[in-house]
Amino acid sequence: MPALDVTERPRATGDAALLEVLDEHVKPADEAGKPAREVLEAVRASSLPGLSVPRRFGGSGASSLEVNRRIAEIAYHDPSTAIILFQHLAVCSRIAEWGTNEQRHEILPKLASGRWLAASAWSETGAGAAKKNLATQAEERADGGWSISGGKAFTTGAGLADIYLVLAQTTPVSDVDDTAYGSNGQSFFLIPAPTPGIEPDLGLDLVGMRSSATGFIELRDCEIGPDALLGPRDRASRIIAGVRQSGATLGAVSVGIAEAAWDLGFESALRKSMLGQQAIRHRLVDLRGRVESARALVERAGRREAAEPGEVTLHSKIFASQTAEEVVQAVARMLGSAGYVAANPINRMARDARAVALMGPTNELSRELVSTPWAA
Template sequence: MTGSVKDTRTTGPRAAAARIAPALRGTLRESAARTAITGAPDKDLLADIRASGLLAAAVPVAYGGAGGDSSEVNRLVEQLAAVNPSIAIIAFQHFAVTARITEWGSEEQRATILPRLADGTWLAASAWSEPAAGAAKQNLASTAERLDDGRWVLNGAKSFTTGASLADIYLVLVQTARPETGTSGVYGASGQTFFLVEGANPGLVPDLGLDLTGMRGSATGFVTLRDCLVGEDDRLGPEGRAPQIISGVRESGATLGAVALGVAQSAFDLALDHAARRGLLARPTVRHRLVDLETRIESARAIVERAGARTSPTPGLTTLHSKLHASEAAEEICLEVARLLGSAGYATGHALNRMLADARAVALMGPTNDLCRELVATTWPS
């Protein structure tokens, strides 16, 4: 099925209700500090997230969700990132897979999977990247071969999969046919197909061997596909049409810039609190530095909100710009806050160091910032 399904979402009261409860906010903050040290995902916190109803934000009302549009999703992701960026990126990937199933799934897939994504029974993750494929995913080694009985067998390895070992269903990108010469775009290549693979499938083996500097509680790791059997009804969208699905992702307006925005806001709040406690707000130079930082945050927020609202004549480009601007602003704001804090922020365990690492991580998430630039540049006249 193509992306022509009827839009069953709403921006009404149920969508607007996607807010983080104060008690959960405190738990999120405590978990962020703890996982930054251990590097291990907080499964107890994930259980709370599943039970909170937040994962329903992007699921259409018709399938038991809150029916939030991309603006609502961006706001929710920003709220999460302000207290726990690792959970924010897990949630963002869940929402992204939800949107792909809503747009491209068969009616059976939508009826079966979306209610489980809404009530927290299932957590979704994406498994697209792999070691030698590059940021543009044009040289996939992971393959799917159709068997005589109509099933498919998947083999290969995926890297930088957020939510590895936690997810109940993975959106996996594989090569189902040899790429045609000269048909590859900037992102993806011909002959690539998406499959929805349940985490319980014995042929899908997660590995949390990655030890990342940032997003340490995000369970970002490897996924190995070993004679992983799936059915024809597990294929998402037409065979060989994954690049078309990928190109439509940014058109949705949901943006990783929202994660960066939450991190930037958290860093600014930390700086403001520090200045107030030290009596530094009496100094005009400090006040003016803080105002400049807040202005940069408002600038990033404006483009993230514009991406979510999809009011631009070219919403896909706005989404790319929003990720570029917000992620770079977040990293620079964290660095400026570090200068403002001086020695107070130099301790290894200081929260600002975690924020800076998390802000840097957003720039490396797909599409990476360099790939975002290339995707934007290809729209210019030659």
Template structure:
């Protein structure tokens, strides 16, 4: 891949059968709350998961523009699968950037060909949205290996991932250390799902993103060798900060959900024979304008052409997620009682759109990170 992936190219890569399966699976997950493991096998085999892996290691060599384009296209069909893919891309990019030569050679080929699906395990109850008060710990043993203990919540891809990027407290935090997201003394580890010390739990029943396998991950005497530590000990905040600078943005998920909602509105109004009404067309045009603006800032983040790419990435998540929720709500008003049933697809799309604001960094944390950047 080179340059921004076109919509036509992406649709060809997905193919009509996979596109149809993505939509059907999203509707089924709304009822079951379960991830579609067969669909994820198809995603693994699609070649799309190679986007963020360098060509040297069997990947497509794509950058944030390619990642955002793929995630947006997936989210327009199935936001749960889109967020699973986004997390996979994020971990792949972190390994490519911060991993040792051994880690890159061992892990990146599998992340590219889909045999290894990656997830992030950062959040936990009581840690706060900024992840500054972690209860999970990493303790170095005499032989140099580490023992991880604790529990992670809201881990997307729990139980379906083969590899977890786990954030733990490995040293006493410095309460005076500056920072908004992440805290001092925190370290990342790469933990395989075959490690007996890591146990996923899908008992978390979400309102949105119900097929995303988002749940808990328990760490109980989870032993990992030091060679599976990602980055320097205690320097996780630097890696976290690099994520913001990458240009890959959850705003792409939001744009995809908004596209889906707008499509539902057009479909409903066409069936009702209302598209010939000027005031209806004008309302649709207003929604399309907001969607295009959200799309534009996501593209700007992926292009990394702004003077401060990190701030643009944060703003893209803020604007796109807010716009997506507003677009979905406006569509709900247009549909009226037709959208007010348990089987209405718009309800799923709206719940998915609202979920993006709560994903890390949450919108409130994004606002604080942007505000802090003005003070420097």
């Protein structure tokens, strides 16, 4: 029986279609500095947007272990899309955990179906990695609603999200706890797009994660109702602290990058008939051990079996992101002159691997969050 020509194969649907589309568009999207329309359509049509949404709201109700595995799978093909999905799922989880009944019933089904994509707008210039000293202010109106003004930086999914989780200062206070992530007097707000007064700006030209639509969000007298407040007023730090307890970790993105880099190195060695060299084989074995170690730690975070699951989550992010950078660098050296060609995928992997270490909580902040209690 003759082989089926690739042009005759039926087009994949659902999650399989997403992986095919990512492979087709990862390079042009990276060069364009924004996600391809076809990728976003495939993301919305897949099961992934509903992964962390409880079943009663139309989602899969997946565990953090499954979330980490699926994010790693997507990151293998395109880390930028994995980051967009990770942030979307993080917002879904915050609404499922802290939202009112009205917020859950109104918003979660839209997020689960892919009709809406969510993004987090926490960071801003001058606030530091720990999200202190926010310039974004939310003023409560007489009717119980809010008026928010300020600017957010490094918002993944800016311009493509249908709803933003915005961190703002609601009460001016002086912190007594310098070790916390976030500050006293801060609150979270769910702001749909478009809402008058909120404007995305994709003018941020990133080195890594170029097609993640990461940019700025400007809020100018953005007026929202009292039902936009997520969780208790002035207690956003409680919600932030609970994020790492969930076990979902950006380390999963790094695992996907490291896996893709190792495969690239192995395929290159195979193609160049280098696997007969003991040094090359042993180097690949050592690198594979690093990848598997990172995966194991990320999966342990997802299982939440440790006495302190938050610490494991932070460790998984630090170790997996370091591993991805090391594996990528080692593979780049193995590739030789081919690695110096700008179009070689290893160079995009290197940029993306570095970006994970700088995403919140950054690796330096993660180390501080783990180690500061030891000094008490």
